[in-house]
Amino acid sequence: MKLLYSLIIIGFSVISLHAQETIDVDFVRASQELEEVSFEEEDSSYDIIIASDQTDFYFPPQWKKDTRKPVAYVSGRRPKITAKFKNCEATFWVKGMRDGILYLPPLEVILNGSTAIYGPAIANQAFEPSKVQYFQNFDIEWKICNTNSSNEEDWELIETSYNNLYVTHDIPASEQGLFGPTSVYHTSLHLGCVNANGLSGESEIVSNMYTPFLEFDVRRTSDNLLLTYYSNRATVTRCNTLQLLLESVDGDGRCGAFAMLFDDMIKVQGISGSRCRGMTVAGPVGINGFVALSSAALDKIRVNAETFFGINDVMIDYELYHFLVKEWDNTTEGTFIPLSGDSYESAKSDPGALGVRGQGNVDDPRSIFLNHAIVTYDNELFDPSYGKKYNHQDLALYEDEAITVVSGTIIHRVINGEMNYFFWVDKENTINLKELQFYD
Secondary structure (H helix, E strand, O other): HHHHHHHHHHHHHHHHHHHOOOOOHHHHHHOOEEEEEEEEEOOHHHHEEEEOOOOOOOOOOOOOEEEEEEEEEEOOOOOOEEEEEEEOOOEEEEEEEOOOOOOEEEEEOOOOOOOOEEEEEEOOOOOOOOOEEEEEEEEEEEEEEEEOOOOOHEEEEEEEEEEEEEEEEOOOOOOOOOOOEEEEEEEHHHHHHHHHOOOHHHHHHHHHOOOHHHHHOOOOOOOEEOEEEEOOOOOOOOOHHHHHHHHHOOOOOOOHHHHHHHHHHHHHHOOOOOOEEEEEEEOOEEOOOOOEEEEEEEHHHHHHHHHHOOOOOEEEOOOEEEEOOOOOOOOOOOEEEEOOOOOOOOOOOOOOOOOOOOEEOOOOOOOOOEEEEEEOOOOOOEEOOOEEEEHHHHHHHHHHOOOOEEEEEEEEEOOEEEEEEEEEHHHOOOHHHHOOOOOO
């Protein structure tokens, strides 16, 4: 009986040893390291290729130990992910997990020399449809085992990868012309997803994305630089496009660049109906969005100069209508308002009278314009340069609080050998903003 009992014990021990040998944790931890992770789309037609602010692209792999590029998906889609391991001596199994968000199934790696490839594997769960989301440090726990064990304790955590991950409301519009139909600027993507995080309704998304403009805190994602609107009037090479605004050293932009940025944020979310529009005084709009002075206005300048200066020695800088942005005094018909600075680029509000605040908390940006760029969407007017937002039915309030005071043009005179600049007030052509024309 003792012998039989001993044999049973020995047999049980052998079986137990055999069971323990199926999972060899020491083998798993011997040498393998996660080298890189690549994020793609299950269907390549939904791929979002992110362009940096300097217009190079964040192509896969998006994660390495010393590199963490941003990743973006369209809502309702599932990620397709591939991982590469180095220092591998034999095949093993891999799975990836992010609690409550993503699960990548166990797969045996494909071994090529000392490199092993996991996947590509499709995540078990899609991002919630229509919802904008932002995940700072979207983490995936990568676990390995030398077999596809059903016992979680047998899996060894080898690395946790982290990437900033964005989810757009819908497929981004293809109007940027960068690389492929769904390439987007990182700043446009980041500002949109961060400020509309968790939202699904299009109007609510657009309204919340405008928050940093209302707060005068629009920052470039690449370097967190606060973007400014005409902060330095002496700089004539100021940015007039979104690309220049994102690439420039100082991030100082014109109205067109700020309007393009907000319009781009809307289009990146796959929301249609927004338009960048120009605004100027009444009259035929030329190819560059300018309205030319009429022959009657040119004749009137000469007459007004005789009255105002006692001599007609004025020279007209541009035979084009301009308009003033607050704050200005003495805008009587026929008046020639003295300008500080050199005519068009650096002319500003009256000394001591601060103008309407511009982006970057610029208290006194440039105040004379040939035209002005804004964005319209869903019966609302957005003026990103000045952080203004109005209903289309309330344009008179917009005028009263912000933009136009009077129309006219810039002239100059040589006085005692020095050039002097003036804004000529053509009160007869001044109209309320609700009558001011918009153009595309």
